[in-house]
Amino acid sequence: MDPMELTTDRLLLRPFAPSDADAVHAACQDPDIPRYTSVPSPYTPEDARIFIEETCPAGWRDDTLYTWGAFTREGGRLAGSMCLVRLAQLRSPERQAELGYWTAKEQRGRGYTAEAARAVARWAFGTLGVERMEWYAEAGNEGSRAVALKTGFRMEGVMRSKIVYGGTRRDAWTGSLLPSDLGLPTAAPYLPFPERG
Secondary structure, rough: OOOOOEEEEEEEHHHHHHHHHHHHHHOOOOOOHHHOOOOOOOOHHHHHHHHHHHHHHHHHHHHEEEEEEEEEOOOOOOEEEEEEEEEEHHHHHOOEEEEEEEOOHHOOOOHHHHHHHHHHHHHHHHHHOEEEEEEEOOOHHHHHHHHHHOOOOOOEEEEEEEEEEEEEEEEEEEEEOHHHHOOOOOOOOOHHHHHHO
C-alpha cells in the first residue's frame, strides 16, 4: 500500500520523513519508550535513520507494518508514533490487526495518542476491512492501558508470559476494539457469547 496521511482535529498523521530523525531520536531517549516497546536501547541516531528510511517504507511497501508519525497540526511537533502490525492476518478469515504506539514524553497527558489511535482504528476498519483490532502491553504499563481505554478498547485479561524483556518473560494486558465499539459496521456478523444457543 502507498503510505498515506490521516488528520484529526489536532494532529497530522503522516509517514516519517528523513527530516524527522532528530525528533524521533530525541523522543526515544526517554527510558520508558524502550522499556515498554521494541525500540532498541540505547537508541542511536542510526537507529532513527534505519527506522525512518528503511523499516517504515518497507512496511508500507510489503504490507507488513503501517507506521505514522503523529505531529501537532499547530507547530508540527512530534507527538508520537502509531502503527498497525500483524497485517498478514488481514488476508485471512480473521481480518485482525494489532495497534501499537509510543508517545513523546513532553506530549503525554494531552490526549494526542488516543486521538491518533481512534483515527487509525477508523481508517483500518473502514479502508482495510479490519474486523478486530487488538492491543497488548506489559502488565503494569498504565499509560498504554489508559490510551487503549480512551480509544475504546475493552480489556480482555492477562496473557501470561507474553513479553520478553531483558531475558525475563512478563505478563501482558490485552484488549480488543471492534468496529461496533466505534459505531461502525462490519462485514461479518458478530454473535457475542451470551447470545450463542
